[in-house]
Amino acid sequence: MKTISGQCSCGEIAYHYPAPAVQIVACHCSLCRRMTGAALSSYVVVKSAELVFTQGQQLLKTYAVTSHTQRHFCTACGTSIYNTNQEKYTGLSMLYLGTVNLHESLSPRMDIYCENKLSWLSITDSSRHFENTPTRP
Ligand SMILES: [Zn+2]
Numbered sequence: 001m002k003t004i005s006g007q008c009s010c011g012e013i014a015y016h017y018p019a020p021a022v023q024i025v026a027c028h029c030s031l032c033r034r035m036t037g038a039a040l041s042s043y044v045v046v047k048s049a050e051l052v053f054t055q056g057q058q059l060l061k062t063y064a065v066t067s068h069t070q071r072h073f074c075t076a077c078g079t080s081i082y083n084t085n086q087e088k089y090t091g092l093s094m095l096y097l098g099t100v101n102l103h104e105s106l107s108p109r110m111d112i113y114c115e116n117k118l119s120w121l122s123i124t125d126s127s128r129h130f131e132n133t134p135t136r137p
């Protein structure tokens, strides 16, 4: 896999990640569903220390979703860029897959919180289904 880059919908914020993703997950938990407004949420998990904002970092704002989960979004256009969870996923950033360039080539390797998956949503590859989070991604 090549390096990862991406941007928000208005293009003011852009980022670059020099290495392959740590993990790519589709999350079916109800918190992500509310947070994103989507039936499922897809994340490209990267090491926070290596994630570089090439422009617009000053436009990022952080919203505390829970006591340990934070959502980081563009204040110009509202696009969610990434989430962090200091308690469960220390040192990692969960980039919203839709903000990544070439996101078509980054398919989820795990589906997590499948017990909360919407019944009308079908996932063809059941080998990557997990209840809750089996391990640190
Ligand atoms: Zn933006």
Ligand SMILES: [Zn+2]
Pocket: 027, 028, 029, 030, 031, 032, 033, 041, 113
């Ligand atoms: Zn979730």
